[in-house]
Amino acid sequence: MKILVINCGSSSIKYQLYTMNAEKVLAHGLVERIGSEQSILKHQGVDIEPLIVTAEILDHQQGMNRVLSLLTDPQQGVLQSIDEVKAVGHRVVHGGEDFSQSVVIDEHVIASIRKNVELAPLHNPPNLLGIDAARHHLPHALHVAVFDTAFHQTMPLYAYMYALPQILYKKYKVRRYGFHGTSHQYVCDQAAKLLGRPLEELKLISCHIGNGASCAAVEYGKSIDTSMGLTPLEGLMMGTRCGDIDPAIVPFVMAKEELTLGEVTSMMNKHSGLIGVSGISSDMREITEEAFAGDKSARLALEMYTYRLRKQIGAYVATMDGVDGIIFTAGVGENASVVREWTLKKLSYLGIQLDEEKNAMLSSHSQVISRGDSKVKILVIPTDEELMIARETYRFID
Numbered sequence: 001m002k003i004l005v006i007n008c009g010s011s012s013i014k015y016q017l018y019t020m021n022a023e024k025v026l027a028h029g030l031v032e033r034i035g036s037e038q039s040i041l042k043h044q045g046v047d048i049e050p051l052i053v054t055a056e057i058l059d060h061q062q063g064m065n066r067v068l069s070l071l072t073d074p075q076q077g078v079l080q081s082i083d084e085v086k087a088v089g090h091r092v093v094h095g096g097e098d099f100s101q102s103v104v105i106d107e108h109v110i111a112s113i114r115k116n117v118e119l120a121p122l123h124n125p126p127n128l129l130g131i132d133a134a135r136h137h138l139p140h141a142l143h144v145a146v147f148d149t150a151f152h153q154t155m156p157l158y159a160y161m162y163a164l165p166q167i168l169y170k171k172y173k174v175r176r177y178g179f180h181g182t183s184h185q186y187v188c189d190q191a192a193k194l195l196g197r198p199l200e201e202l203k204l205i206s207c208h209i210g211n212g213a214s215c216a217a218v219e220y221g222k223s224i225d226t227s228m229g230l231t232p233l234e235g236l237m238m239g240t241r242c243g244d245i246d247p248a249i250v251p252f253v254m255a256k257e258e259l260t261l262g263e264v265t266s267m268m269n270k271h272s273g274l275i276g277v278s279g280i281s282s283d284m285r286e287i288t289e290e291a292f293a294g295d296k297s298a299r300l301a302l303e304m305y306t307y308r309l310r311k312q313i314g315a316y317v318a319t320m321d322g323v324d325g326i327i328f329t330a331g332v333g334e335n336a337s338v339v340r341e342w343t344l345k346k347l348s349y350l351g352i353q354l355d356e357e358k359n360a361m362l363s364s365h366s367q368v369i370s371r372g373d374s375k376v377k378i379l380v381i382p383t384d385e386e387l388m389i390a391r392e393t394y395r396f397i398d
């Protein structure tokens with residue numbers, strides 16, 4: 001049984017084709033820089049040479065056309081016919097309060113995802129484009145939506161409400177939702193396995209730090225708090241997003257700079273965070289390189305990034321009255337040893353003993369990077385949102 005997983009970002013499509021329930025990846029790839037003349041398509045089928053091409057791919061529909069024809073291509077493909085794909089799992093970022101679990105996509109579900117576009121303007125529109133294109137090409141397959149927000153629906157009321165007039169919740173559902181739930185859930189499951197203890201006994205803090213970044217306090221397997229909020233803008237400092245700021249800055253800057261709402265929103269989402277502070281890049285690789293080459297702004301960006309992450313971890317230790325394990329995952333969390341080191345260096349009162357050698361080692365496998373005598377375990381766990389989505393999708397067929 002073949003299941004295709006699609007993760008449509010604002011300018012990218014990531015995909016993985018699985019055989020289930022063997023969980024074997026038959027092909028995977030991505031289309032980057034959609035909308036430009038220089039889009040990049042990377043594709044790899046099992047036992048087939050990887051393919052990298054530059055082409056003009058103007059929209060997600062075109063991108064999906066390319067991906068689906070590659071999957072059945074005589075040279076590069078792994079399928080005889082696209083009809084072999086029995087189900088498609090879609091990452092959907094914002095499900096609002098409507099979904100605490102994955103669902104089979106129908107017109108009603110699409111309407112709900114569309115309703116939440118205003119709450120996730122960077123994410124839900126491309127998610128919808130991906131669903132549209134996939135339903136067009138695979139009309140007979142089962143399409144399933146897997147929501148970033150679903151895992152966090154277990155948060156208690158006092159954690160998800162904002163201290164605003166309650167009427168805003170009643171009228172518009174203004175509350176904390178939280179994101180990256182599929183990833184937080186996956187890495188917590190993996191952490192329990194790695195530590196050889198039941199998830200139901202563990203207090204874990206999961207740090208998903210990629211382009212978007214969020215922390216989750218996961219107590220006995222359930223998310224009880226998370227740093228992203230109504231939208232994926234709140235919380236940690238990110239690649240291009242500012243995370244927490246004094247809300248009064250928004251009207252202040254709008255007045256001083258004569259900005260529209262759209263302009264200030266774009267400033268906070270696309271021109272802040274690492275890129276805003278450093279003026280160099282939103283990519284942590286470049287930030288660390290420049291910081292160690294002596295660039296003061298890059299160094300400041302790195303200090304702010306890790307300081308803010310440490311504060312968030314401290315808050316969740318207080319929230320859960322303790323912590324057994326702290327997990328680092330996603331692009332930055334899995335690869336940037338200096339980010340892990342700087343974040344943890346002032347948490348020694350918790351009994352954290354980082355094994356410097358293990359921390360510095362690059363590995364694509366999950367591993368514990370704290371010393372044997374460390375009271376709190378530190379783990380690096382590669383996330384696999386796509387596998388989680390494939391499993392969720394398979395449940396509906398099984």
Ligand SMILES: Nc1ncnc2c1ncn2[C@@H]1O[C@H](COP(=O)(O)OP(=O)(O)O)[C@@H](O)[C@H]1O
Nearest residue numbers: 209210211212282283284285330331332335336
């Ligand atoms: N070797 C590395 N060292 C430091 N940072 C890295 C490394 N590899 C990737 N990253 C960071 O990971 C980020 C992307 O993370 P990822 O989880 O793939 O993001 P997303 O899924 O949100 O697009 C990049 O912007 C880059 O900053």
Ligand SMILES: CC(=O)OP(=O)(O)O
Nearest residue numbers: 093179180211212232
């Ligand atoms: C929700 C979110 O921020 O996702 P990403 O990290 O993929 O941008």
Ligand SMILES: [Mg+2]
Nearest residue numbers: 210211212330
């Ligand atoms: Mg991601």
